[in-house]
Amino acid sequence: MPAVIKSIVSIGHQDSFQKHDLWETIQPLAEHSQVIAPDYKAYISPASLRRFSPVLRMALTAAQVCQNETEVPFDAVSVGTSLGCLKDTERFLQTFITATGDTLSPTAFIQSTHNTIAGAISMALGNHSYNMTHTQNSLSFETALIDGLLCIREGKQNVLVGAADEAIEFLDLLKPEVVRSGLQFTSGATFLSIQPEKPGSGRRIVDCMVHFNNEHTEASIAAFLEKNNIDGSAIELVLFAGEIPSSTGVKQINYEQYTGLYYSSAAFACHLANDYALPEGKYALIVNHQVKGKLGLTLVG
């Protein structure tokens, strides 16, 4: 069941925060690029700001702006994160490995769980609704989005879906043995509010699907479009990561040149699709093939 994108906010290495059209500002990432952070003080209390790691700051601010732009409280929150709160995880590892006495500071531990992000959002917004955290490697955003779309099918009216991941220096040690990508590890958060479709209500997430152990990318894309009764010729734009078959879509853009490497960056591609000028009746398809064998497909129209 499709859902309308009511609001979408990204913070990351692009100058994306509260920009009306990402395509006007995005640029391929320069070497050693940094997060372009908004003024967090406007969104997060000073006490929280001192405690919060970059991923929490980015996610909470993006979520807060989505809430401001949609007015009615969210009746569900679904967040995807591939590696969770890495900075606090590493900080707590260091804390207990190097500890000499018997007492340990709990802050890093408290903030190390994957659902710190969604939990902090519920607290900051005073939101008592459904609150979920999905973590599925390179398909973390898609699984969170599938949950969000499920919430809409179940009758929810305003669902916050998001993805957030953060880079820490330690990750560089994983190259090239564990991570073969030549891209820089980066951080990013994209949150969007989705609502049930109403006539003429604007840009929509039409469908989202994930495949594991997938060796037939082309066939999977064809089946996905067929399921949605969409002809291949209606795909105006393909935003992709990793290898994809060359025959899909009129225009193909590798979105990782804008995001760098984090494993929920398909959410940023979703933002790019939202801002793209699509002709009437045409669609943007996000093909997330960041990791070989795992395929995320998101259709925006």
Place this chain on the structure above:
Amino acid sequence: MDIFVTGIGAISCIGNNVQEHFDALIAERSGIKKGLHPHSERFLVGEVPMTNEELTSHFQLKANGSRTGILGCIAAKEAFSGHMLHHTIRTGVISGTSVGGMDISETEYRSYIENQVHAISRYKQHPSGNSSEEIARELGIDGFVNTISTACSSAANAIMMGARMIRMGLLDRVVVGGTDALTEFTISGFRSLMIFDEEWCRPFDETRKGLNLGEGAGFIVIESAESIAWSGGKAIAKLKGWSNASDAYHQTASSPDGYGATLSISEAMKVANLKPEDIDYINAHGTATPNNDLSESKAIMNVFGKNVPPFSSTKAFTGHTLAAAGGLEAVFSVLAIRNGCLFANLNHRNVIEETQLMPVTRTTNVERVRNVLSNSFGFGGNNSTIIVGEL
């Protein structure tokens, strides 16, 4: 639409399979004892007393990654045994975990900090999503795989996600539950929060001081009636209700009035279309921390008023197995229904003064258990409830 439970699997300190868990629950035999490892020997914990190598060989697993993955494979394999794979039945795996491959990362990272050789390739096992993918591979399932990570409510939420996907026609059959290995990371974490009890934990007791940690995995297989017609799976119970709500109070503590828990319990009963008098047993979250048990008691009283059904926490058997707890306790809920039993809340002596609520202190046979309500509450104010019912 009815959702049926057609398989159960469990591993924890009280047993390597469901039967051994049932025997321990009947015999009121806790598995919590002094830890076996350098990081656990100072504490009373519920450890599975086998090494990864022993587990892999004993259960003939393909998996050889993180302990979290291995424990998950064991319980999921038991739950899925006797189930056939067929391309007409869309089968998925949804698993909860809080630590994922931390058991490996923390060992390697210690070597790194101490300037020893650390094996970079081992960090491949770190991501939490890997444990679920490993379970899917072990079972030969190549459909939907999803990992939920909401701390101690992860498994309950995985069960809920599976049920919702079946109900909306996205899947026909799902292996759902959770798994967590006991790691130095979690032991240190709970130590930093100072919520350990140095003695055996005493859920719902006035003198309770905190929890004992455990490890393990619990999985159930759920499917639709159409799926059963295809698969020939044998229904043993129904999954009737589920809910998740946010307490939105504190990152680690529950609200004193149990607001989030009250929401999740009452919403799950609404989904199940059940009245308070239809619940015959509550398997409480009951971690034995002063904060949780009081808050949960209040929530139960908010929903059930003066007629609180028989309730107990089984954490004093298994220890708090974190993300696996809701999976193990879903298995216990099925056992309660199938065998007409209420399980003991071990080590209980004094009711909490403020609530005067008396749990079931001995494992008891009863005529009939129609519906069991099971709570799981996690960090971040993540409150979940599932309801398992008789066929």
